[in-house]
Amino acid sequence: MKLIVVGxxxxxxxxxxxxxxCNPAIASIVAITRRAMQPPADAVDASKFRCFVLEDWLSPYPQSLKVLIEGADACxxxxxxLDTRSLAITPSQSRNMDFAYVTEVCHDYTIHALESMVAVANKPFRFIYVSGxxxxxxxxxxxxxxxxxRHMRGRTENALLDFAQRAAPNVQATVAKPGAIDGLGPKATPDAIIKALFQIFGHTPRVHVSELAAAMIDQCQHGITEDPLWSDKLSEIGKRVLREEDYLR
Ligand SMILES: NC(=O)c1ccc[n+]([C@@H]2O[C@H](COP(=O)([O-])OP(=O)(O)OC[C@H]3O[C@@H](n4cnc5c(N)ncnc54)[C@H](OP(=O)(O)O)[C@@H]3O)[C@@H](O)[C@H]2O)c1
Structure with missing residues (x-):
């Protein structure tokens, strides 16, 4: 399988x-980024990783990128x-940001990319959009x-699912909707944010970042089973496919 990862x-x-x-079923990984990225230093087979730094996210994809993602099976x-974690505790931030730019990155980049990828990808092409x-x-x-x-990102979900429906069965799409994401390291959702979310929105389901990643890779590999993929389902799939030693430490 050839997998595209954006973000x-x-x-x-x-x-x-x-x-x-680490997954032997994945022969090739293409990361599309806005800054150069190296694979982790301890990667068993770093040769299957490629990073493409994309400067203009709304123009037709350059030929070199098209060649790199040709025959991709999933994204x-x-x-x-936005920083989801800051957003969760300081909603006023959303009023200070340039919303047109946020919309461009969250919505326009996504739909443009989906159309560009499908033009050169394998069939069926599986697209998993991580939302919330x-x-x-x-x-x-x-x-x-x-x-x-929240409405703008909802429109993105609607637009990519509509696109997939029109292109079925050649395109399959789903939206992963985690609540809080647990994991080690500085970017894990801290408890203060969980509490803030809890207060505003009630019960907030959690999923471990390793389970989330494993569940999405599993859906790319074996087929999309449902939309949306909520935290509980992501956690269930992740727990099923991960061994204890596979978790991020
Ligand atoms: N983290 C959570 O607790 C949480 C909870 C629920 C849902 N989610 C959702 O999960 C998804 C991933 O979250 P995350 O925590 O992994 O986010 P993250 O750590 O903030 O990563 C965001 C990614 O987007 C890229 N990006 C940001 N601005 C960009 C721009 N203008 N152009 C191109 N790329 C840009 C960043 O690239 P750079 O490195 O170049 O900035 C980075 O790769 C998001 O959709 C988020 O809403 C997250």
Missing amino acids: ATGFVGGEVVRQAL IWLNQS ILIERDQTKELPYLAEY
Whole structure:
């Protein structure tokens, strides 16, 4: 399998790459990034990793990128232009940011990429978009917090699922909607944020970053089973396919 990872320099994307490098079913990993990235130093087979630094995310893909992703079987998409963890505790941040730019990164980049990838990918091409439990697809639903952002990302979910439906069975898509993401390291969701989410939105399901990554890779490999993929399902699949020693330490 050839896997494209977008957002590979981030918290979840890094774990997707780490696991993909160990997975013998994945012959090739292409990370599309905005800055150069090396595979982890302890990677067993770093030769199957390629990083492409994309400067313009809205123009037609350069020929060199098309060649690199030709015949890809799946993409795991994690890009976001906001720090989810800050966003969760300081909703006022969303009022200070350049929302047009955030929309460009979260929505326009995603849909443009999906169209560009499908043009050169294998059939079926599986696309997993990582969103969040708070993102709302129903544009008529009133949201007391972060409404503009949550609706915008909901529109992205709707648009990519519509695209996949029109292109079925050649394109399969789903949206992973984790709540809080647990894991080691500085980018793990700290407990203070969990508590803040808990207070505002009630019970917040959690999934370990290793289970999330493993579940998405499993869906890329064996087929997408449902949409959306909520935390509980991601956790269940992840626990089933991971061994204790596979978890991020
Ligand atoms: N972390 C959580 O607790 C949590 C919880 C629920 C849902 N999620 C969702 O999970 C997904 C991944 O989250 P994460 O925590 O892994 O995010 P992250 O660590 O902040 O990583 C975000 C990724 O997006 C890239 N990116 C940011 N701005 C960009 C831009 N303008 N152009 C191109 N790439 C850009 C970053 O690249 P650079 O390295 O170049 O900045 C990075 O690779 C997101 O969709 C998020 O909403 C996260």
